[in-house]
Amino acid sequence: MSHGEVTTPDLMGLVSRQFTPDLIHNAALQLGEDDASTRSALSASIPSVLTALSDVAGSDGGATHLARVIDDNRRGAGGFAQSFGSHAGRERGAALFDREAGDRAESIADAVARSSGVRTESAHEILGSATGAALMALGGGGSGRLEPDALKTLLGEQRGEFVRHLPTPVASLFSTERAAFSTERAAAVEQPAFEHERMFGSPALRRVPGPTRRGWLAPLILLAAVLIAIPLVRGMRRSARLATERTRAIPQEIVPRTETVPLALPNGRNLTVQRGSPAYQLASFLGGSAAPPERFTLSPMNFDFGSTQLTAGSLGTVDDVAAILLAYPTSTVRIESYTDNVGTAESNLALSQSRSEAVKSLLVSKGVDASRMTTAGLGSENPIASNDTEEGRAKNRRTDIVVTGR
Numbered sequence: 001m002s003h004g005e006v007t008t009p010d011l012m013g014l015v016s017r018q019f020t021p022d023l024i025h026n027a028a029l030q031l032g033e034d035d036a037s038t039r040s041a042l043s044a045s046i047p048s049v050l051t052a053l054s055d056v057a058g059s060d061g062g063a064t065h066l067a068r069v070i071d072d073n074r075r076g077a078g079g080f081a082q083s084f085g086s087h088a089g090r091e092r093g094a095a096l097f098d099r100e101a102g103d104r105a106e107s108i109a110d111a112v113a114r115s116s117g118v119r120t121e122s123a124h125e126i127l128g129s130a131t132g133a134a135l136m137a138l139g140g141g142g143s144g145r146l147e148p149d150a151l152k153t154l155l156g157e158q159r160g161e162f163v164r165h166l167p168t169p170v171a172s173l174f175s176t177e178r179a180a181f182s183t184e185r186a187a188a189v190e191q192p193a194f195e196h197e198r199m200f201g202s203p204a205l206r207r208v209p210g211p212t213r214r215g216w217l218a219p220l221i222l223l224a225a226v227l228i229a230i231p232l233v234r235g236m237r238r239s240a241r242l243a244t245e246r247t248r249a250i251p252q253e254i255v256p257r258t259e260t261v262p263l264a265l266p267n268g269r270n271l272t273v274q275r276g277s278p279a280y281q282l283a284s285f286l287g288g289s290a291a292p293p294e295r296f297t298l299s300p301m302n303f304d305f306g307s308t309q310l311t312a313g314s315l316g317t318v319d320d321v322a323a324i325l326l327a328y329p330t331s332t333v334r335i336e337s338y339t340d341n342v343g344t345a346e347s348n349l350a351l352s353q354s355r356s357e358a359v360k361s362l363l364v365s366k367g368v369d370a371s372r373m374t375t376a377g378l379g380s381e382n383p384i385a386s387n388d389t390e391e392g393r394a395k396n397r398r399t400d401i402v403v404t405g406r
Helices: 011-016 021-031 035-056 060-076 080-084 087-116 120-138 148-164 178-189 192-196 217-248 278-286 312-327 345-365 390-396
Strands: 260-264 270-274 294-297 332-337 373-377 399-405
Touching: 011 035, 011 120, 011 148, 021 035, 021 120, 035 060, 035 087, 035 120, 035 148, 060 087, 060 120, 060 148, 087 120, 260 278, 270 278, 270 312, 278 294, 278 312, 278 399, 312 345, 332 345, 345 373, 345 399
Parallel strands: 332 373
Antiparallel strands: 260 270, 294 399, 332 399
16 A cells, blocks of 8 residues: 555445354354344344444544444454354343444344344344454454544444445434434533443443423323324325335236246256246257357345355255256356445455355256356446445346356
8 A cells, every 4th residue: 555545444344254154154053043044134233233333433422432342342352253153252242232222222133133034132142243243343353443533434434335234124223313312422421420431331322311391291292292193193004005006006017927937958857937037048048059158147146245145045046057057068157246336346356256156166066067167256347236225236246147158
């Protein structure tokens, strides 16, 4: 790096890359959850924790507090793999999360559980693991201390990216509350007495009691709240009903049909696939006479954020591709994977190459000769959807099969 150059770390990438497939698998076994749900909970927990920490660091007092928490965690940590791989380590992280998220901790855990399908207690421990990983990333893995002002700036600049990765149930807990939390935090952590508390003695975000109300004022306020709430509730019900009606009113030709058809392969194997699906098109091309190369974007075929782990719905696609390639044993293919635009170009290229290798390994495990397949990782090049939404980013985390020979 040249003199004066400033490099901003990709916090979400730094945190997510600490969770290797083996760690996730072992933790899932200990939690009694399946791997896919555990990965989904992690994908929700990482931006949730980072958003909460960015709120903690939103004031000078909160940033000073968080810098001290990071220092304490760095000195006392026995290695992230060890902490994530044990119930005690995850519980320690969960206690950290509770103290930093304050009153929102329980709601966040419940929202992560609902968005991923794990139990709330599992989501709580996974949030704890994400908290430990986030503190390690912010601590620089043992490098020099990050000053409060730099910590405040770093988290503040990337907060928008954290929020964009939040599942909808979690995002609703953060989207409109940051200013209020900053005010609470200033009142909570900038008190003179705070310096004398134990570092983890109380939440960084605290509830500020309101003024005492007496006599007729309380009933009047309650009545006003009821009068305001009634039209709001009615409006919400009407919006939900209209949304349902709009969904039902979509013209039939716009709704993708899911007609399945039998697919007889030349080796005697029979598959059932959706008509027009990538698997259907791949088999049709290999059984036809058109000259290669020909590209097929596999679907469903997607990866968890920052990971080489395929989503649960993608595994059936791998099975179909393997069966088709086995039925056409002289064909050769190139596996090309892509990422969204989160993170640096270098890290995305490396991640996409790893994803291609992961797909190839799965195909080899199902009997496809490795010599028939080459791999390529193209990072965030050639997006097929907008990277401004989670849905678009998920589409860009894709894998193509390019038939290179018969």
